[in-house]
Amino acid sequence: MNWNRSILKVLSRLRESDLKDDGRGSSERAGMLNGMKKGGGADRSGLPVVCLLSALLLIILLCALSRNAVFTVTVLAVLLARAAALPIRQLKRVMETLFLPCMFTLIIMLPAVFLGSPKTMLTVTLKVAEAVLALSLMGTAVSFQRLTEAFRQLHFPELFVLVLDLSIRYLVILGHYSGALLEAVTMRSVGTVSWKHSGAGGILGTTFLKSQQMAQQTEEAMRLRGFDGAYPALNRSRFGLRDVLILSADVLALLFFVYTQLRITAV
Numbered sequence: 001m002n003w004n005r006s007i008l009k010v011l012s013r014l015r016e017s018d019l020k021d022d023g024r025g026s027s028e029r030a031g032m033l034n035g036m037k038k039g040g041g042a043d044r045s046g047l048p049v050v051c052l053l054s055a056l057l058l059i060i061l062l063c064a065l066s067r068n069a070v071f072t073v074t075v076l077a078v079l080l081a082r083a084a085a086l087p088i089r090q091l092k093r094v095m096e097t098l099f100l101p102c103m104f105t106l107i108i109m110l111p112a113v114f115l116g117s118p119k120t121m122l123t124v125t126l127k128v129a130e131a132v133l134a135l136s137l138m139g140t141a142v143s144f145q146r147l148t149e150a151f152r153q154l155h156f157p158e159l160f161v162l163v164l165d166l167s168i169r170y171l172v173i174l175g176h177y178s179g180a181l182l183e184a185v186t187m188r189s190v191g192t193v194s195w196k197h198s199g200a201g202g203i204l205g206t207t208f209l210k211s212q213q214m215a216q217q218t219e220e221a222m223r224l225r226g227f228d229g230a231y232p233a234l235n236r237s238r239f240g241l242r243d244v245l246i247l248s249a250d251v252l253a254l255l256f257f258v259y260t261q262l263r264i265t266a267v
Helices: 007-016 025-034 049-065 069-084 088-108 118-141 144-153 158-187 200-224 241-266
Strands: none
Touching (some): 049 144, 049 241, 069 118, 069 241, 088 118, 144 158, 158 200
């Protein structure tokens, strides 16, 4: 077993989460490390983030509540059509993100086939695929900084937004740190190194100590800057045509959901 390619690979891959292949890598890292210094309710693409987040949550909720596969398949087809319009690198990243959750769901739901409910396995897998694909498409269109602002504009609890924001930011930072340690250990290793001498425990321990140090420094910095627990949205976007189109799509999706559920009742 080679721990350099197993446990540590999970942490080192976190450094790829803020390196976008569409040319936004440096600006994304700056947004992650410098915090919410810029306002605005829309992302660089001009998309209304609040309405997009609301639509995302609504679609995932409706698919989870749907008892008719027609609704889930229709939403999944629309999302796949949107994914097909992405650049090839983003499309590849989205498909890679979609593969593992679907395979894991198929394995977990496999006993349902032997218990006489193969439709259950297919339905649950489709719902998982829809949710993961929707989240992946949201991630390609909206930066994480704008997403946390949208959560506050939707009146999510400040504690929830604070924990989410800090967790993702420092997971990325610790991913960079552990990746640098892993690369240093690998370059200093000669030949095939067994897991007992690979230094995996030392790297994980050093990363853990680094996380404790960063947590203490963050707490001290927040106190010195007078942080009182408030996590306001710095700027709010104006309601425009894009918002109207997204809300119209939400209404159509809701009506289609009601229609498909009534069809089940009628049958």
